[in-house]
Amino acid sequence: MAHRIMSVDDSEIAQEFIRAALSDIGYENLVSFLNPLEAFEALSSGQETADLILVDVMMPEIDGVELCARIRGVKDLVDTPIIMLTSRTDMETLNHAFLAGANDYVTKPFNRIELQARMRSCLRLKSELDRRHSGGGHRRAPRVPVAEMTEVLNNKAGFQAALQAVPAAVHHRFGLTVFRVVGLHEAADRTPSESAEIYGSIGGLLGAVPVPARDIFCHWDKDLFCLATLDATEDSMRRTAQTFIDAVSQVRLSYRESWAKIPLALCATLVLPGKLPPASALGQGIAAAERFANTAGPGIQVTSPVAVGN
Structure with missing residues (x-):
């Protein structure tokens, strides 16, 4: 239908x-x-x-x-x-x-x-x-998705579904990291295929970074990539984020714009665990990542999600 x-x-x-x-x-x-x-x-x-x-x-x-x-x-x-x-x-x-x-x-x-x-x-x-939600004759209480996480690797829809399925009792256990590519100019004269090749190269590098099986990594949109981490601390999130950043910097990726060769790097916004639903906290993380990449360049920043009106 x-x-x-x-x-x-x-x-x-x-x-x-x-x-x-x-x-x-x-x-x-x-x-x-x-x-x-x-x-x-x-x-x-x-x-x-x-x-x-x-x-x-x-x-x-x-x-x-x-x-x-x-x-x-x-x-x-x-x-x-x-x-x-x-x-x-x-x-x-x-x-x-x-x-x-x-x-x-x-x-x-x-x-x-x-x-x-x-x-x-x-x-x-x-x-x-x-x-x-369809569990036969009766509906089970939702649980933290662990075994299913490998099914949604690099799948934005699956990533959203996994975050929305997290029950309120464990919202405080989820940390999020939003990565944004630094150096890509929206106004640059690139064809869609050239942009897709750049995103694919970076996605391949990031997808090869080892993370625990219960974590979820996805290519969110264009130059944005997201990682959801269960039972995260700020220190562990920083270490993981630095591993992702190093994976890009060590390869020395770049693209040509006019006569110049523009180097590409990665910045990371850590959204520390809080009381907000992970799906809502992700929105704040993406907004913070956009501001951070436009002003600070490569590096790591930390933010804590807040409820609307706070």
């Missing part, structure tokens, strides 16, 4: 563009809402269902971040993937979106191939969560 997609955007022009874009990539089963409150009422009442929800950030009455938070407050919608569509690139807004429960975001005007890739990733996440 075709996936049911919901689009929530107050612009009729944007809705037409979304409908055309989704049709081009094979998603015909679409329901659209111009009013976010009406969309929430339809979802929460069961009048409408969705396998994935696309939400614009800037909307009247309530914005997309608030709508995301309200959707996550409905028990039956906790696992429904949400992708934010935004023309804003400030990480503070995106951080709040992740904390509210968003799974991913696409910046407007979006590339259709990129949107398709992110939608497929989120739909795989939903399938993985549904698979874990």
Whole structure:
């Protein structure tokens, strides 16, 4: 059965563009809402269902971040993937979106191939969560995923599913490390295949770094890589992060931009274990990693996740 997609955007022009874009990539089963409150009422009442929800950030009455938070407050919608569509690139807004429960975001005007890739990733996440929740005649209490971790190596959807499956009683046991490549300029004149080759080379180096079997490593997006660690301390996270950084520096990777040869390095943001759900803490870690890479360059920084409003 075709996936049911919901689009929530107050612009009729944007809705037409979304409908055309989704049709081009094979998603015909679409329901659209111009009013976010009406969309929430339809979802929460069961009048409408969705396998994935696309939400614009800037909307009247309530914005997309608030709508995301309200959707996550409905028990039956906790696992429904949400992708934010935004023309804003400030990480503070995106951080709040992740904390509210968003799974991913696409910046407007979006590339259709990129949107398709992110939608497929989120739909795989939903399938993985549904698979874990279906345990025959009765539902078991969730447990820390250990044996399954090798199944989700380098899989963003699986990484998200594993973090979301962690029960609240053990949130304090999970540390996260967000790695970002330093030296890659967004405005550089690189073809998509050249960028993919760079990411693949770095991913291959990082994927070869030995970590405990119960840890999870994945290529999150472009120049971002993530590691989830069980029973981590700051010292152990620092040592592991340095191992990853050294794996890149020792190879002396570089790429050519115009006439210059640009060296590539790695920086690491350690998100220490706390009370926040790991999936929410990851959003803060990604935001901190973006700021750190843009200002400090290679190295390690430490951050502790905080609840919204703190």
